Amino acid sequence: MNEIWTEKYRPRSLDDVIGQKDVTQRLKGYVEAKNMSHLMFAGSPGTGKTTCALALARGMFGESWKGNFIELNASDDRGIDTVRGKIKDFARTAPVEGAEFKIIFLDEADALTNDAQGALRRTMEKYSRTCRFILSCNYSSKIIDPIQSRCAVFRFRPLNDDDIREFLEKIASSENLDMEEGAMDSLVYIARGDMRKAVNTLQTSASVGGTITADTVSKVSGTANEKDVLEILTTALGGDFIGSRNKLDTIMINYGLSGQDVIRQIHSAVFTLPLETRDKVRLVDKIGEIEFRLIEGSNEKIQLEALLAYLVMAGGKS
Ligand SMILES: Nc1ncnc2c1ncn2[C@@H]1O[C@H](COP(=O)(O)OP(=O)(O)OP(=O)(O)O)[C@@H](O)[C@H]1O
Numbered sequence: 001m002n003e004i005w006t007e008k009y010r011p012r013s014l015d016d017v018i019g020q021k022d023v024t025q026r027l028k029g030y031v032e033a034k035n036m037s038h039l040m041f042a043g044s045p046g047t048g049k050t051t052c053a054l055a056l057a058r059g060m061f062g063e064s065w066k067g068n069f070i071e072l073n074a075s076d077d078r079g080i081d082t083v084r085g086k087i088k089d090f091a092r093t094a095p096v097e098g099a100e101f102k103i104i105f106l107d108e109a110d111a112l113t114n115d116a117q118g119a120l121r122r123t124m125e126k127y128s129r130t131c132r133f134i135l136s137c138n139y140s141s142k143i144i145d146p147i148q149s150r151c152a153v154f155r156f157r158p159l160n161d162d163d164i165r166e167f168l169e170k171i172a173s174s175e176n177l178d179m180e181e182g183a184m185d186s187l188v189y190i191a192r193g194d195m196r197k198a199v200n201t202l203q204t205s206a207s208v209g210g211t212i213t214a215d216t217v218s219k220v221s222g223t224a225n226e227k228d229v230l231e232i233l234t235t236a237l238g239g240d241f242i243g244s245r246n247k248l249d250t251i252m253i254n255y256g257l258s259g260q261d262v263i264r265q266i267h268s269a270v271f272t273l274p275l276e277t278r279d280k281v282r283l284v285d286k287i288g289e290i291e292f293r294l295i296e297g298s299n300e301k302i303q304l305e306a307l308l309a310y311l312v313m314a315g316g317k318s
Contacts, residue, residue: 006200009167013059014031020052020156023052035100038150039132039135040143040151040152040153041134041135042137043157049156053071053103053136074107091123103133105136106135107136121150125150140155157193158193159195164187177212180214185226187201187217201221208220222256222257229266232247232308241308241312245308259294263290263304264291266307282314283314287307
């Protein structure tokens with residue numbers, strides 16, 4: 001139970017990476033050619049960017065991959081010093097064990113200031129004979145154009161629910177976990193395409209001991225059950241303001257949710273509600289307004305109750 005499952009179950013080869021088939025297909029081309037350009041991996045967290053960089057290095061360098069690969073995090077030291085220091089130190093030493101070049105994987109490259117990116121660009125040029133960079137970021141638009149134009153860009157999509165479910169089922173079976181029906185649905189709902197979040201939430205839920213239930217998953221992740229959120233909304237739409245308010249109070253206390261947590265979950269539930277598209281659009285507009293007020297520090301109880309009141313009126317049954 002001590003080992004972190006995101007490491008234990010991290011795919012070692014490009015063939016084992018889940019989803020991201022377009023990306024892995026192209027990366028395998030580099031492995032076959034034993035050569036690559038600078039790369040940029042863009043996409044949301046927990047979708048396989050670091051995993052693919054490691055698998056690419058393994059495929060490219062075989063046994064000697066560790067000596068020819070370094071992983072740095074740009075946000076450890078937001079700025080120019082990371083680029084000038086650690087990167088240059090690694091870049092200026094020759095590749096080991098007959099490799100043609102080394103790979104520098106720079107995570108959260110979009111956290112670098114523009115000045116630091118300028119310095120990075122010069123470093124990329126200076127050492128391009130012996131070093132290839134893989135820049136990982138959530139948003140490629142935050143990377144300056146001269147760097148973007150030097151890189152082949154790879155886009156990582158959030159993983160789909162079936163892929164997440166299948167991966168979690170494999171882990172659950174190899175860890176002999178006892179899971180109640182519904183727990184897996186909650187994990188997939190909470191992950192929203194982020195495999196790291198899915199695996200971490202599964203491990204934390206397992207550490208509680210006993211059968212893993214949807215409720216354990218919700219509690220350890222500080223996320224209400226999808227079913228409970230829908231129930232609050234449909235109760236309000238059905239005209240029962242007091243009933244929906246009581247349910248809301250209960251889930252906020254049980255799961256320790258903040259107003260902002262709740263509003264985000266309500267937002268993602270809107271499109272499953274039995275409403276005309278026009279009414280859903282109005283509701284999204286209202287949610288946007290209330291979320292803004294909550295961020296500005298308004299009283300969360302009053303704001304959330306105002307949203308329930310709005311739903312009661314929208315339902316037209318009070
Ligand atoms: N496509 C995938 N296939 C299998 N496992 C995955 C995949 N993506 C993520 N994981 C799991 O989630 C963990 C985190 O993934 P990874 O470090 O590759 O994410 P990332 O995209 O680099 O995220 P970040 O942007 O936060 O750095 C991995 O250790 C692995 O267990």
